[in-house]
Amino acid sequence: MDLEDYRRRARVWLEANAPQARVEGTPDAGGVAAAKAFMAELYDAGYSGITWPAEWGGQGLTQAEERAFAAEAARFTLPTYVFSIGLGMCGPTLVDLGTDEQRRRYVRPLLRGEEIWCQLFSEPGAGSDVAALQTRAVPTDGGWVVDGQKVWTSVAQNADWGLLLTRTDVDVPKHKGLTMFIVDMHAPGVTVRPLRDMTGRAHFNEIFFDGVHIPAENLVGQVGGGWSCAVTTLLHERLSIAGGVGMSGQKDNPVAFEALRESADTGDPLVRDQLVELYVRSRALALFNQRLSQETKAGIFPGARGSAAKLLLAELTLFQADLASSLAGPEAVAHSGAEGDGGARLAHSLALAPAMALGGGTNEIMRNIVGERVLNLPPEPRTDKNVPFKDLKTSGGPAS
Amino acid sequence: MKLVLTPEQRELREAVRGFLSGASPLPAVRAAMDSETGYDPAVYRRLNGELGLSGLIVPEEYGGAGAGFAELAVALEETGAALLPGPFLATTAAAIALTQLQTPDKELLGGIAEGRVTAAFAPASGVTAGTADGDGRAALSGTVPHLLNGLDADVLLVEAAAPDGPVLVAVEAGGAGVAREALTTLDPTRRQARVTFDGSPGRILSGADEAGLARARDLLAVAVAAEQLGVLRASLDAIVAYSKIRVAFNRLIGSYQGVKHKLADMHCKLEQAESVVRYAAWTADEAPGELPAAAALAQVYLGRACFEVARDSLLLHGGIGFTWEHDAHLFYKRAKADEVLLGPPRAHRTRLADLLEL
Numbered sequence: 232m233d234l235e236d237y238r239r240r241a242r243v244w245l246e247a248n249a250p251q252a253r254v255e256g257t258p259d260a261g262g263v264a265a266a267k268a269f270m271a272e273l274y275d276a277g278y279s280g281i282t283w284p285a286e287w288g289g290q291g292l293t294q295a296e297e298r299a300f301a302a303e304a305a306r307f308t309l310p311t312y313v314f315s316i317g318l319g320m321c322g323p324t325l326v327d328l329g330t331d332e333q334r335r336r337y338v339r340p341l342l343r344g345e346e347i348w349c350q351l352f353s354e355p356g357a358g359s360d361v362a363a364l365q366t367r368a369v370p371t372d373g374g375w376v377v378d379g380q381k382v383w384t385s386v387a388q389n390a391d392w393g394l395l396l397t398r399t400d401v402d403v404p405k406h407k408g409l410t411m412f413i414v415d416m417h418a419p420g421v422t423v424r425p426l427r428d429m430t431g432r433a434h435f436n437e438i439f440f441d442g443v444h445i446p447a448e449n450l451v452g453q454v455g456g457g458w459s460c461a462v463t464t465l466l467h468e469r470l471s472i473a474g475g476v477g478m479s480g481q482k483d484n485p486v487a488f489e490a491l492r493e494s495a496d497t498g499d500p501l502v503r504d505q506l507v508e509l510y511v512r513s514r515a516l517a518l519f520n521q522r523l524s525q526e527t528k529a530g531i532f533p534g535a536r537g538s539a540a541k542l543l544l545a546e547l548t549l550f551q552a553d554l555a556s557s558l559a560g561p562e563a564v565a566h567s568g569a570e571g572d573g574g575a576r577l578a579h580s581l582a583l584a585p586a587m588a589l590g591g592g593t594n595e596i597m598r599n600i601v602g603e604r605v606l607n608l609p610p611e612p613r614t615d616k617n618v619p620f621k622d623l624k625t626s627g628g629p630a631s
Numbered sequence: 632m633k634l635v636l637t638p639e640q641r642e643l644r645e646a647v648r649g650f651l652s653g654a655s656p657l658p659a660v661r662a663a664m665d666s667e668t669g670y671d672p673a674v675y676r677r678l679n680g681e682l683g684l685s686g687l688i689v690p691e692e693y694g695g696a697g698a699g700f701a702e703l704a705v706a707l708e709e710t711g712a713a714l715l716p717g718p719f720l721a722t723t724a725a726a727i728a729l730t731q732l733q734t735p736d737k738e739l740l741g742g743i744a745e746g747r748v749t750a751a752f753a754p755a756s757g758v759t760a761g762t763a764d765g766d767g768r769a770a771l772s773g774t775v776p777h778l779l780n781g782l783d784a785d786v787l788l789v790e791a792a793a794p795d796g797p798v799l800v801a802v803e804a805g806g807a808g809v810a811r812e813a814l815t816t817l818d819p820t821r822r823q824a825r826v827t828f829d830g831s832p833g834r835i836l837s838g839a840d841e842a843g844l845a846r847a848r849d850l851l852a853v854a855v856a857a858e859q860l861g862v863l864r865a866s867l868d869a870i871v872a873y874s875k876i877r878v879a880f881n882r883l884i885g886s887y888q889g890v891k892h893k894l895a896d897m898h899c900k901l902e903q904a905e906s907v908v909r910y911a912a913w914t915a916d917e918a919p920g921e922l923p924a925a926a927a928l929a930q931v932y933l934g935r936a937c938f939e940v941a942r943d944s945l946l947l948h949g950g951i952g953f954t955w956e957h958d959a960h961l962f963y964k965r966a967k968a969d970e971v972l973l974g975p976p977r978a979h980r981t982r983l984a985d986l987l988e989l
Contacts, residue, residue, distance in 0.1 A: 497989045506989055507980050511931050518906035522634035529635050539899045595888070601898055602891035606871050609886040 238299040244276050249307040263347075263389050266310040270344020273309075279318075280342040287326060288339030294528045298521075313386050317341045317348030319471030321394045324464045325413075328452050333413065337392065349390035349416065350468075351381040351438060352461060356626040358383075359596045361396070362405045362458060363615075363625060366440060368397035368412065374446040375399075375412065377420075380439050383590065387423045387436040390416045395445075396461050399454060401621040408620050409457030413449040420444075430582040468591050469537040470523075485576040486555035488513050494573075495558050502558060509551055516543045535604035542597035545588035552577075552584035633701065633917075634909040640705050647709040650682055655713055657958050663716045664819045668783060670717030678719065679746025684710075685722055686744030688730060693737055694744035695726075700850065700915035704857035704908055711861025711969075714961055716820045718749040720858060721780035724851050725750030725788045728799060731847040733838030739786065739801065751784035751804075754848045754973075758828055760791035760798050762835065769793070769800050769835050771808075771828035779972065781824030782813050789833070790844055797844055802833040818968035820961055846919070849926035852973055853911045856929035859937040859969050860908045866937075866944040866962045867897050873948060890947055897943055900936040907932045927983035934970035934979065941966035 248269075273279045281297040283289020290296070311318070322341045325333055340346040357364040366379025377397055387393070393414045400408035416423070420443035425433035452460040484490060488509050497503045520540055523533045556563035556577050563581065566574025588594050602608045615623055636644070654674050655663075663671045679685040688703050689695020696702075703723070710719055726743050729736055742748030758773035771791055775781065787802045787809070802809060808831035811824045871894060874885030884890050911929040914921040945952040945959035952959040970976060 492987070492989060497984075503984050503989050504977075504980055507931065507984050507987070510983070510987060511928060514928055515903035515907050515932050518634065518910050519903045521632065522902075522906040522909065525633075525635045531635070536902065539895070539902050542895070543899050543903070595892065598892040598895035599888070601895035602885070606885075606894055606898055608871070608874060608891050608894065609883040611886060611888070612882065 234295055234299055237296055238303060241278065241300045241303045244278065245303055245307055248272055248276070249304070249309055262310070263313055266313050267344045269310050270314055273311075274343040279344070280322075280338075283322070283326060283338070283342065287334045288342050294524050298524065313347050313389050314341075314344055315471075316350050316386055316390075317346075320350050320464050320468045321348040321392070323467040323471075324394060324451070324460065327463050328460055330448075332448065333451070337413070346391040347386060347389045349384050349387040349393045350464065351384055351387075351393045351395040351414065352464075353383045354380060355382055355437075359593055361461065362409065363623070364396060364398060364409070365625065366395075366397050368399050368410060368445070370399075371444070374444055374449070377412075377414070377440045377443045377445060380437065382426070382437045383435050384423075384438050385435045385590075387416065387438055388425060388433075392416060393438075394451070394464065396457050398620065399457075402619050403455070404617055405615060405620045405623065406458040407455055409461070410454050411451040411457040411460040412445050413451060414440075414443065414445055418443050418445075429585070430579060434586070465592070466534070466537060469541040469597075470533065484580075485573070486551045486580045488551075491551075491555055491558065505554055505558070509554055512547050512550065516540070516547055519543070535600050538592070538597045538600040539605065541591060542594055542601065545594055545597070548587040549584045552580045556581045632910065633913050634906055636701075636705065636909075640702060643702055644705045644709060647682060647684070647706050648712075650678070651709055651713040651715060654678075655715055657714070657961075660714050660716060660820055660961070669822045670715075670783075672717075674715075675717045675719065675749075676746060678715075682706075683744075684719065685726070685746045688723070689726055689740050689744040690730070690735070693735065693740040695740070700853060700912040701909070703854060704860075704912040707854055707857035708861035708864070708908070711858035711965075712865035714820045714862070714865075714965055718751075718780045718783060720821075720854070721751040721784060722749050723854060724752040724754075724779070725784075725786070727850045727854065728752045728754070728788050728790070728844075728847040729836070731839075731843035731850070732799065732836055733840065733843065735838075736801070736836050739836075742786075748786055749780070749784050750786045750788060751778050751780050752788045752790075752847075752851070753778055753826075754790050754844070754851060755797075756789050756791060758789050758791040760789075760793040760800055760833070760835070761830075762793055762798075767835050767837065769798065769833045771800060771802060771831045771833050773828055775826045775828075777814065777823050778826050779821065779823055781826045782811055782822055787826065788836075789828075790839075790847075793835075797839070797841060799836045799839040799844065800833040801836055802828070802831055806831060806833075808832070816968065818961075818964040820965060821968065846922065848973075849922050850915055852926040852930045852979070853908075853915050853922075855969055855972055856908050856911060856926075856933040859933040859966070860904050862962055862966050862969065863901055863904055863933070863937040863940045866941040866959075866966070867894070867901055869959065869962070870894065870897075870944040870947050877949075884947075893943055893947060897940045900940055904933055904936045924983065924986040927979050927986055930973065930979040931976070931983055934976050938963075938966040938970050 277290055278300055280289035281292050281300055282294060285291030322338060325337055341348060352361050354364045368375040368377045393416050395412045395414040397410055398408050399410040420441040422439040423436050426435055426437050427433050491506060495502050527533055559577055562574040563577040566572045603610055654677060683696050684706050686695030687698045687706055691697040722743055729740050753775040756775050758771050760769040760771055762769050784804050787804050789800045790797055791800050808829040810827040814823045814825055816823050874890055875883060877884045907929050911925040914925040941962040945963050948959050951957050
């Protein structure tokens with residue numbers, strides 16, 4: 232089947248199936264059930280895991296098909312939000328680093344939306360410096376016992392499984408004592424509490440682990456090898472954020488260029504020029520993302536350059552929310568309160584805008600990564616690299 | 632859409648880069664800019680003889696290589712990065728205009744492809760062409776206030792206003808009624824002239840139409856953007872290299888976030904700039920309908936990004952960057968000269984707004 236044909240069929244399928252499946256915001260239980268039903272249809276139609284290996288349940292196709300589908304899907308808002316962490320981070324990590332048994336067990340249900348995944352790295356005392364995390368995993372009969380706290384965990388309230396990064400050795404330097412596991416989010420001792428963010432909604436959670444048992448076969452990679460596993464996950468995260476793998480496009484984004492060109496007064500030359508600026512920034516970043524994906528297809532691994540794309544997206548997100556609310560004037564900050572009110576949507580976009588510059592690594596961390604791993608600049612002086620973890624200063628309580 | 636270079640295009644890049652690093656390193660650029668002509672004719676001859684660059688986009692039937700804009704962009708990026716003085720960009724601009732004619736001018740294209748003729752192109756000049764005798768001759772009147780390489784070009788191609796619409800007129804630069812006055816340029820690596828025509832006889836090139844001339848202007852915008860990409864890249868490379876050897880407070884300056892984060896932002900501009908240029912070159916070769924907006928986008932994005940990166944590169948060098956002997960100011964000046972070469976930046980922004988139907 233040629234690409235045009237593939238794209239045409241994707242369009243036909245989306246037109247028949249996508250609009251009915253619309254879900255707004257953070258889904259409730261009914262929303263999650265509907266999203267799962269949609270995901271199963273999407274998978275059965277062959278549009279979930281388009282580039283993932285066929286032997287683990289993917290479609291085994293190329294970036295070209297994925298782009299073709301994404302281009303069509305951009306016209307719809309697909310209810311794929313609760314699956315975004317699994318599709319963008321956990322799944323790709325398992326495909327890269329999991330055992331065959333793990334790939335067999337987890338990848339297909341993830342792609343089909345039968346099981347929802349979350350990612351458990353950050354802690355109250357370990358944000359940008361995630362390798363400073365303190366959640367302990369201690370060996371026990373047939374597995375491990377986990378105690379600690381995680382935070383900023385998107386979709387944890389709906390998740391069946393989590394990709395968990397723990398400390399298994401405090402006597403070695405911080406990056407060497409980490410281990411990754413697959414954790415059952417329904418296991419005894421796991422407590423999920425929604426965390427209200429600055430939008431007023433609970434987009435993420437804090438998670439408490441109290442004596443949670445993890446079976447030995449849920450180890451991902453090597454004991455003590457958790458940092459390199461986490462780097463793999465974070466790389467996928469930045470690429471997926473930057474590339475917008477979440478599949479829902481800019482169509483309904485009230486602060487994107489396409490929306491503003493309809494609402495703003497382009498008779499005013501200042502407004503017109505501000506829209507040109509937004510267009511130029513949006514287009515330049517979109518082209519950069521397309522170039523990265525073409526390079527990947529040509530066998531040039533983008534590596535840390537994905538962090539540049541993520542940084543640019545964070546800045547664009549802040550810029551366009553700022554611009555849109557300034558163009559709108561008073562209605563952006565005081566509105567009727569009705570859901571779907573133009574002002575309400577602008578206010579929400581403005582309140583949500585900082586998320587992109589903080590989640591998945593702050594802009595400052597992205598700049599460090601671009602500087603050190605793309606430009607090969609000399610590293611920050613580090614006082615923590617060769618010191619046993621138990622001897623380091625920590626935030627939020629003692630190290631061990 | 633092709634945004635990644637092919638192996639052949641990468642080879643071309645290596646060939647041009649290798650040639651320029653040997654034949655025209657920055658000390659040679661400085662020697663050339665202080666010379667009477669402002670450039671080294673021997674380097675320009677070799678550029679055309681060994682690499683065939685002046686004929687790169689000239690069709691093969693007229694003695695050129697028949698390459699596309701993707702290839703031209705690769706070459707211009709390298710000549711930009713090297714701050715190559717001389718008539719390469721101006722002659723390329725003329726070749727662009729000539730290739731848009733419905734009936735190509737064999738003599739001029741052949742001369743350019745061979746490297747025998749240097750030329751300059753004045754798009755939408757405001758010069759008027761009187762065509763009283765109706766035999767393809769025109770008498771030009773008016774002034775081109777800033778013409779790149781106007782002083783050393785053999786032939787001037789002027790988009791002039793005639794009674795029946797715009798025409799492209801070829802004028803012998805040394806011909807009667809042509810007064811060329813050297814301007815003092817901010818960018819010492821490339822010269823400009825003020826050219827006044829006073830009833831100057833010229834030859835109306837047949838087959839010029841409004842659409843072809845408009846396309847020539849868009850293609851020129853893409854070509855300049857490719858040069859700007861090279862200037863941007865070289866400015867960034869210079870400061871990245873310096874920040875790995877310069878020590879302050881017992882640390883390499885590149886280890887300070889105050890420097891590192893700025894360099895990261897400059898790298899982000901480079902990534903987007905390259906993507907925009909590859910896209911614009913692709914539209915020139917493959918998607919004529921998208922070319923006008925892509926060309927305007929390329930000028931809006933590259934003009935700013937190139938100047939900002941050249942400026943920040945200079946600043947991050949510290950005081951040495953402000954000296955005449957350091958090269959940072961040459962990039963800074965070329966970046967500004969390029970940003971306004973095709974008109975003030977607002978003109979590109981307005982054109983983009985028009986094309987987007989804002």
